[in-house]
Amino acid sequence: MKHLLSTENLGAADAIRILDTAEEMAAVGDREVKKLPALRGRTVVNLFFEDSTRTRISFEAAAKRLSADVINFAAKGSSVSKGESLKDTAQTLAAMGADAVVIRHWASGAPHRLASTDWIDAAVINAGDGTHEHPTQALLDAFTMRRHWSRLHSSSSTGADLTGMRVAIAGDVLHSRVARSNVWLLRTLGAEVTLVAPPTLLPIGVEHWPCKVSYNLDETLEAGVDAMMMLRVQGERMNASFFPSTREYSRRWGFDDARLRALDDLGLKDTIIMHPGPMNRGLEISSAAADSPRSTVLAQVRNGVSVRMAALYLLLSGDSREAAPMPGTARSDKESN
């Protein structure tokens, strides 16, 4: 791998290698000295065109635990209307000797532009681009699911995939980079995915995705779910006729207290509740659900650092940068069917 741009073209072997490496990195986080010398002398730039304190500090912690030098570059605002173009920013970072660029951008495809142009030669990690993808979020979600799934089956998570796991993802799929990255990665890892959303918040063409689609959260739960992932509802959707009101949204598609109880009633004692954060408590998830023992919200945050350490390590260390094809540049025929 040279870049980590999407999960759409991330093969199973690469995905499992990242997850396995993340397990090793997690062990570092449990030590008294939470630091490895692996990336000493390497420079990682966090290039953020959009506010995201959580993702940025997660990448920052990951890079620092690997002893990399970290530069945080907050480039808010549009690149053409004010300030510098993405091209100029990239060339500036290249001139400063960046080895990896972790980019968060409001425009879908911006990380692909960095990776596919000659503006910069560094490894590019997509830390969320527009409504396209957020591959490290999907990897940390998969990591969290895999630990849970392995524990249930009393097996080692190393080398394992998610075959047979039933995952439901509920919320604003249309605008969610987290949902997209999860659908592709979970498909690759063998999980069975169901998207649950109001029809207005599903993209045209979702019927071609490798998952089931439901408009009914209760029926999805009744069919059996091992991991229930709730997506954040963005404020700007609320006044754009995607749904009539936040209360109606919450009743039909939120994970409320009644649905939390329903998991017990349905005998789904091992079902976990996931959320990429930040949560809208009382909208897509109730406080009782968010704080229940089923919730993996904080484990996801913790695992995020391990997964991002693994990604940085695999992209920047040794000869792996030239070894494998770049994910996200070529696309095989059947991948989205």
Add this chain to the structure above:
Amino acid sequence: MTETATGTYVIRGAAILGGDAEDLLIRDGVIAGRGIGLSAEGATVIDAAGLVALPGMVDIHTHLREPGREDAETVETGTRAAALGGYTAVHAMANSNPVADTAGVVEQVHSLGRASGWVDVRPVGAVTVGLAGEQLAELGAMADSRAQVRVFSDDGICVHDPVLMRRALEYVKAFDGVVAQHAQEPRLTAGAQMNEGTVSAVLGLAGWPAVAEESIIARDVLLAQHVGSRLHVCHVSTAGSVEIVRWAKERGINVTAEVTPHHLLLTDELVRSYDPVYKVNPPLRTDADVQALRAGLADGTIDVVGTDHAPHPSEHKECEWAQAAMGMTGLETALSVVQETMIETGLMTWADFARVTSTVPAAIGRVADQGRPLEAGEPANVILVDPAARWTVDPHKMATMGRNSPFAGRELPGAVVATFFKGHPTVLDGKLNTPYRHAAEPAGAGSNN
């Protein structure tokens, strides 16, 4: 200043409209003869064996950017590109800065075109003041100006107000004008980045649904029927639009439709690269749409090919997809793309090509002396095409200032060998020659005031 003495040429053995090889004698700006074994004293003989002779192409949809965006294109550079592409006339769209919404601006563009001398430049007038969609521009003043505007369009923006569209359709009847609609329902396409479908779903780019085009076309053909007016639909891009236009023509509605070369060849699969060279409005659609557009052009549902040549400075494409400008260059690749998609597929003949690239666009724009038959006595707007040529598109070798060709690196068939504009060769041996020099404009219509 007097007109260029255009000289005498014998074009020897060209396949006229792709048919039998004959000679054409060009003298004093007209086709003086057509037949076998023609000769004339002092004539320059051009060996056209293996070449196809066609009427000079007429583009119904060109962006020349001047006035206002001379960093993107000028009338001079755009018309050089046009001549090289086989055109002898272009319609310059109104979205310049200032907008071509007054007699003054259209006369300026008209004068720049005459001064350049590579092709006829026919300014298109804006339908509404400033393309704002609120108030009709002075359409009559533009029609009566030296520019003789007959095509009116807010291209780039849809005349979406149904009452305003109705009034425009009615009003231009007074001077035999036509409204060329950019069919795009604005509310359905707010923030739209690409065709809405399976690819946009994966890429997370806001969708531009086919229905946003089709609903406006459906409304407009019904309006045109109701008021008995002539309607032209710019850059039809979807299979559904073809069906609506076909339905309208069957009902006798006076509608013409245009397709761009890029919509005849390219699909939204290319957007997976996130390379903004593929960003255009209306967007690249699906293969099913491409096939329907080709079938529509072949059966006459779609009347003309218009390039929608839209040059942009490179910084407007070297950026994030969402930031990038919409548009592609097209003047220097149109003939080749149409040959590849329509002629080499067996869907059309060269005679059909002449109809959709010359005869009908000239008729829609009411351009006298263009799109005429290649017969004795007709104006000598003639091109010679080598259909056997193959070339690889290199935007850096083009005459247009725009480097935003979506065909860059692609091998295409067909090359323009010569372009005769009013009997004068603006292009010879595939290279720019010299421009045609117009006589001074009629007294009282000069620009020295």
